[in-house]
Amino acid sequence: MSNTTVELTRPSVQAKRSPGKLAILWKEVRRHKVSYFFLAPFLLLFTLFTIIPVITSFALSFTYYNMIESPKFIGWSNYKLLFVDDDIFLKAIANTLKFAVITGPVGYIMAFLLAWLISQIPVKYRFIYTLCFYTPAITSSIAISVVWLYMFSGDRYGLINYWAMKLGILNEPWLWLQNIKTIMPVLIIVSLWMSMGIGFLAFLAGLQNVPRDYYEAGAIDGIKNRFQELWFITIPSVKPQLLFGAVMQVVSSLQVFDISIQLLGMPSVLYAGHTVMTHLFDYAFIRFEMGYATAIAVVLFLMMVGLNRVIFRLLGSGE
Amino acid sequence: MIGTSSIVKGKRFDFSGIFLYTFLTVLGLLMLAPLVYMFSSALKPTSELFLFPPRFFVVNPTLKNFKDLLLATGTSIVPFSRYIFNSIVVSSFIVVGSIVIAAMAAYPLSKHDMPFKKFIFNMILLALMFAPQVTQIPQFIVIKELGLINTYVALIIPALAAPVSLFLMKQFLDQIPNALLEATRIDGGNEWTTFWKVVMPMLKPAWATLALFSFISAWNDPWAANIYTTTEDMKTLPLALQTLSGGYGVVARTGTVAAASFLMVVPTILVFVITQRMVLETMAHSGIKE
Numbered sequence: 303m304s305n306t307t308v309e310l311t312r313p314s315v316q317a318k319r320s321p322g323k324l325a326i327l328w329k330e331v332r333r334h335k336v337s338y339f340f341l342a343p344f345l346l347l348f349t350l351f352t353i354i355p356v357i358t359s360f361a362l363s364f365t366y367y368n369m370i371e372s373p374k375f376i377g378w379s380n381y382k383l384l385f386v387d388d389d390i391f392l393k394a395i396a397n398t399l400k401f402a403v404i405t406g407p408v409g410y411i412m413a414f415l416l417a418w419l420i421s422q423i424p425v426k427y428r429f430i431y432t433l434c435f436y437t438p439a440i441t442s443s444i445a446i447s448v449v450w451l452y453m454f455s456g457d458r459y460g461l462i463n464y465w466a467m468k469l470g471i472l473n474e475p476w477l478w479l480q481n482i483k484t485i486m487p488v489l490i491i492v493s494l495w496m497s498m499g500i501g502f503l504a505f506l507a508g509l510q511n512v513p514r515d516y517y518e519a520g521a522i523d524g525i526k527n528r529f530q531e532l533w534f535i536t537i538p539s540v541k542p543q544l545l546f547g548a549v550m551q552v553v554s555s556l557q558v559f560d561i562s563i564q565l566l567g568m569p570s571v572l573y574a575g576h577t578v579m580t581h582l583f584d585y586a587f588i589r590f591e592m593g594y595a596t597a598i599a600v601v602l603f604l605m606m607v608g609l610n611r612v613i614f615r616l617l618g619s620g621e
Numbered sequence: 622m623i624g625t626s627s628i629v630k631g632k633r634f635d636f637s638g639i640f641l642y643t644f645l646t647v648l649g650l651l652m653l654a655p656l657v658y659m660f661s662s663a664l665k666p667t668s669e670l671f672l673f674p675p676r677f678f679v680v681n682p683t684l685k686n687f688k689d690l691l692l693a694t695g696t697s698i699v700p701f702s703r704y705i706f707n708s709i710v711v712s713s714f715i716v717v718g719s720i721v722i723a724a725m726a727a728y729p730l731s732k733h734d735m736p737f738k739k740f741i742f743n744m745i746l747l748a749l750m751f752a753p754q755v756t757q758i759p760q761f762i763v764i765k766e767l768g769l770i771n772t773y774v775a776l777i778i779p780a781l782a783a784p785v786s787l788f789l790m791k792q793f794l795d796q797i798p799n800a801l802l803e804a805t806r807i808d809g810g811n812e813w814t815t816f817w818k819v820v821m822p823m824l825k826p827a828w829a830t831l832a833l834f835s836f837i838s839a840w841n842d843p844w845a846a847n848i849y850t851t852t853e854d855m856k857t858l859p860l861a862l863q864t865l866s867g868g869y870g871v872v873a874r875t876g877t878v879a880a881a882s883f884l885m886v887v888p889t890i891l892v893f894v895i896t897q898r899m900v901l902e903t904m905a906h907s908g909i910k911e
Contacts, residue, residue: 330735330736331735331736331737333735334733334734336812336813337729338729338735340725340726340728340729340812340816341725341730341741343722343725344722344723344725344726344782344787345726345741346782347778348744348745348748348782348784350763351756351760351763351778351779351782352748352753352756352784354763355756355758355759355760356759358759359755359756359758359759362758362759369762416645419641419644419645422641423641423645431645431649432897433894434653435648435649436893437652437653437656437893438652438655438656440837440841440890440893441656441841441886441889442840442841442859442882442885442886442889443841444841444843444862444863444882445659445883445885445886446655446659446886448659448662448875448878448879448882449656449658449662453655461675464675495652495655498652500785500834500904503904504904504907506904507900507902507903507904507905508904508907508908510901510905511905540908542907542908542909542910543907543908544908545909546907546908546909549749549909550749552750553749553750553751553752554752557752557754559754560843564863579754582755586758586761587761587848592758592762595758596759599755599756599757599758602751602752602755603751603755606751606755607747607751610750610751611750618909
């Protein structure tokens with residue numbers, strides 16, 4: 303009883319202030335309060351740990367803040383410092399882009415092609431191959447770094463040096479993780495090994511669900527081989543998954559961090575494996591220069607969102 | 622003539638078929654090699670660990686490394702089992718919590734028609750576009766201000782509202798026809814009972830998927846513990862492993878480190894094997910349609 307009276311009186315109070323649209327909206331909101339109740343836990347946590355942090359990051363990036371004194375507004379100084387004076391940051395950006403330009407497209411195409419190849423074989427064998435390719439992606443990079451450190455070890459006991467010297471490719475041990483020529487390639491190889499992740503699963507699932515009659519119709523229309531099928535039927539049918547996979551790939555290739563710290567240490571030799579994320583971590587949780595660190599975070603945020611907007615424009619315009 | 626090599630008429634064991642299997646098998650084995658090496662190292666006795674040239678497979682498997690890990694490190698500040706316990710507590714709460722929270726939020730976003738629905742979903746899409754790590758500093762400040770440093774809560778709640786969880790849950794729910802929900806709706810039941818009795822059971826494949834993804838990210842993530850905890854007894858398994866292995870440049874305690882790595886990796890593989898069928902069912906609907 304009391305509930306209905308509230309519902310009746312509240313909109314009229316609103317209506318006095320701004321009649322029309324807002325009142326109708328308020329009425330609608332109240333009518334759907336159950337819906338908002340379901341959304342509440344997520345929205346509360348999402349606001350607290352995503353929305354507020356994003357806004358705060360933008361605000362803090364214009365301040366000097368060390369967690370002890372309260373933040374002091376310093377305008378664009380952090381950004382000026384980042385792009386003009388901080389050579390290590392520029393190096394980190396260059397490294398991150400170099401890394402992303404290779405692992406992004408290569409990892410993405412590899413994931414799609416492998417998923418496509420797997421979808422060509424009978425269902426009963428698919429799982430075993432899926433497991434082979436997906437397991438590296440879910441392996442803790444800390445756990446597996448034990449193996450990589452041994453493989454790429456710089457002395458003659460390292461697996462790669464051992465074989466390279468035995469086969470006569472190298473005369474003396476190569477310092478894989480200390481020589482700036484090989485730091486980046488090693489990082490890229492290890493990341494590609496781990497790159498058949500969530501996107502790979504999305505492709506695999508999408509490819510399994512392309513309706514069979516599309517192919518039958520295609521055969522009638524004169525599709526001659528598997529590659530024409532792939533290009534004219536399969537790819538257009540899994541476009542939504544391709545977009546999802548691309549978004550995930552952009553994010554994961556720009557946030558390279560764990561493997562760099564694990565394999566190369568912090569900082570890496572001559573900062574050759576230094577990335578935007580490691581730079582951020584250094585300033586945030588080692589030096590506690592939070593203002594400067596949030597400026598780095600904002601740059602990374604803008605890189606990710608900007609690149610994903612481009613991806614959306616390229617892949618998302620289908621329907 | 623047309624389409625002889627295509628899927629429709631599919632001659633599986635032609636020449637290209639053999640080539641396909643060979644290629645996939647060789648690549649698959651290459652991908653697994655580092656993991657196999659890690660597993661066999663965990664079972665190697667000391668004499669085999671330091672053989673030169675090293676052996677790929679173990680000859681005399683032993684559980685000594687695991688015993689060392691659980692006993693010898695027990696003499697340090699906290700027993701190793703404490704890290705395992707912490708990791709299990711944190712990961713289980715994240716898995717259960719994020720499934721319930723994402724399912725609850727996905728239901729109105731998919732099946733109700735309220736104001737701001739599109740706006741909320743677009744925000745989730747936007748949040749998919751950046752890594753949660755970029756918001757880590759303010760998150761840390763929030764946690765600190767709430768006085769949650771060195772608590773399990775600090776390790777759990779920031780991970781509960783993952784945009785990708787809600788996204789996958791919502792996409793999966795979208796393809797369940799409304800008619801099906803209406804047909805099974807319990808007479809006289811309100812939205813709350815409908816949700817738990819009708820919607821939740823239908824979302825089972827999506828739960829499995831979120832269980833996999835949230836478990837993997839929670840189980841493998843050392844940074845939450847690294848940032849939000851300062852005491853030894855709150856460390857999680859990956860952070861402890863990082864300390865144990867000494868990271869870059871340290872080759873000490875090879876056996877125990879291999880055993881600890883083994884303990885880190887096996888649960889993730891198990892969870893995938895258990896959930897894989899339902900995961901693929903869910904991921905079929907993961908596409909972003911505009």
